Amino acid sequence: MSVTREHSAAPARVRLRRPTQRPVRPQPSGVRQRRGAGAWPYLLAAPTVLGMLYLLVYPLARAILISLQDFQLRQLILGHAKFVGLRNYRTLLTDERFWQVVRRTFLFMAVNVVLIMLIATLVALLVERLGSRWRLALLSALVLAWAMPVIAATTVFQWLFHSEFGIVNWALTRLGFSSFERYPWFAHGPAAFTILVLLIVWQSVPFAAITLYSALTTVPSELYESARIDGASAGRIFRAVTFPMIRPIFMLVFSLEVIWTLRRSCRSG
Amino acid sequence: MSTARLRLRRVPLHAAAVVTIVLCLFPVYWMITTAFKPNRDIQSASPQLLPHTWTLDHFRTAVDADGFALFWRNSILVTLSAVLLALIVALGASFAVARMRWRGRRQFMLMVFVAQMAPWEALIIPVYIISRDTGMLDRLPTLTLVYFMMTLPFTIVVLRGFIAAIPQELEEAAQVDGCTRMRAFRHITFPLLAPGLMATSLFGYVTAWNEFAYANFLIIKHQDSRTLPVWLSSFQNVFGTDWGATMAASTLFALPALVVFLLLQRHVTSGFAAGAVKG
Numbered sequence: 001m002s003v004t005r006e007h008s009a010a011p012a013r014v015r016l017r018r019p020t021q022r023p024v025r026p027q028p029s030g031v032r033q034r035r036g037a038g039a040w041p042y043l044l045a046a047p048t049v050l051g052m053l054y055l056l057v058y059p060l061a062r063a064i065l066i067s068l069q070d071f072q073l074r075q076l077i078l079g080h081a082k083f084v085g086l087r088n089y090r091t092l093l094t095d096e097r098f099w100q101v102v103r104r105t106f107l108f109m110a111v112n113v114v115l116i117m118l119i120a121t122l123v124a125l126l127v128e129r130l131g132s133r134w135r136l137a138l139l140s141a142l143v144l145a146w147a148m149p150v151i152a153a154t155t156v157f158q159w160l161f162h163s164e165f166g167i168v169n170w171a172l173t174r175l176g177f178s179s180f181e182r183y184p185w186f187a188h189g190p191a192a193f194t195i196l197v198l199l200i201v202w203q204s205v206p207f208a209a210i211t212l213y214s215a216l217t218t219v220p221s222e223l224y225e226s227a228r229i230d231g232a233s234a235g236r237i238f239r240a241v242t243f244p245m246i247r248p249i250f251m252l253v254f255s256l257e258v259i260w261t262l263r264r265s266c267r268s269g
Numbered sequence: 270m271s272t273a274r275l276r277l278r279r280v281p282l283h284a285a286a287v288v289t290i291v292l293c294l295f296p297v298y299w300m301i302t303t304a305f306k307p308n309r310d311i312q313s314a315s316p317q318l319l320p321h322t323w324t325l326d327h328f329r330t331a332v333d334a335d336g337f338a339l340f341w342r343n344s345i346l347v348t349l350s351a352v353l354l355a356l357i358v359a360l361g362a363s364f365a366v367a368r369m370r371w372r373g374r375r376q377f378m379l380m381v382f383v384a385q386m387a388p389w390e391a392l393i394i395p396v397y398i399i400s401r402d403t404g405m406l407d408r409l410p411t412l413t414l415v416y417f418m419m420t421l422p423f424t425i426v427v428l429r430g431f432i433a434a435i436p437q438e439l440e441e442a443a444q445v446d447g448c449t450r451m452r453a454f455r456h457i458t459f460p461l462l463a464p465g466l467m468a469t470s471l472f473g474y475v476t477a478w479n480e481f482a483y484a485n486f487l488i489i490k491h492q493d494s495r496t497l498p499v500w501l502s503s504f505q506n507v508f509g510t511d512w513g514a515t516m517a518a519s520t521l522f523a524l525p526a527l528v529v530f531l532l533l534q535r536h537v538t539s540g541f542a543a544g545a546v547k548g
Contacts, residue, residue, distance in 0.1 A: 058399070123289055159516065
């Protein structure tokens, strides 16, 4: 993962990095030699490695061990679990409900990530085109939505979509959709699903948009100018100039959102 | 004439900006205003966008609820120590990765990326068992360690980007002038890293401040060690239909993050992004 990213990210930072990456240097001995040798890098990395071993690898190994045991509430309290091999896995993988949940989770994730990336790209392009005062206002709004803690946001969305006193039902009814009067959003599967998607998209777009916007600012404006002189349309400029330049960051944000959304759907499901 | 036309052309742009701002802010705004409204205005058929009468009753209910101050202190303590620990450890690791050549560097970074994807929800049972067996259950340091590990990989990835973006020549020049490597780092690189440290610590802060599953699961018997997210969720259960109090509690919970983010807005947007771009 890191390898491919380093290669594909190269064009974005060519200007910055070129001096350090050229090995032609008049004084090759002193500093460079010291950089290669010694125990320092290992000492600096050791706390991270130790932390990961104890707090990630070890629990993961315990989780795998438990997955091979007959482990229920009794064993959780008293200990002494019996080894049962792959029986738990067999039970799980042959259960139709499990596959149903897996399918639903991935569908949920796909819907969310597509929406997040689409909206975030549009918002990023919007921020880039605004004047400085508007830009500050929009960025502040994004940052505030981003800073909103998940639990607080969940509570607020429950209140916004409250069946009796919620402002969403009120607004929809006022706009003429009288079927939304006292509409119980959380009682229907698809409606609750919609709210969950809205909540996750609302929470995730700011980070993605801000990151993509900052990637946009690294695209040299000369590229846009020459494309415009050549008569390219806005859509074509985006496809041929903007997107290839921000692709590394786009892919980074994309993969982060996939992970985060999957995790979040685990949490809320 | 031409400026007027230019302005006209920007109308859809500004309309889109207004819509985005409203969509971003409305839930936050609605949370805060609901918290200030008296009950009869909250439970009315026609909601008021601006509260007619203001009241602090709901905040009083929230603050007077059991253990609010204690949980607030716990949350702050756990969050700050986890973030500080992650920053210190990540600073060393990302410096080693960005500035030194050593065997295993690539594997180390790969490990960090994998750790970033760690399935924390799946680890909650083994972590519970391990902390029970080591006598760490119901204690805040356990939570601190878990949050430290949750934020560490991301912190390393972003800080590495920030360090790599600082020209190494600056450090080398200082070393040529007789600085030790440590001093060169402390006086040259570290100050330039400030925005990066700010951005990553904000991310860690929000992660730790929000975390609910572990806080709920690892601290069971010892109620005094609970943290704010758990408090907020139990509050909601107790005060279920009292939306004013629930919104006041949510406001109090969200406030630190909102204020800190808004104050550091510039660093969040520019600083954080610069790190991500280079990462």
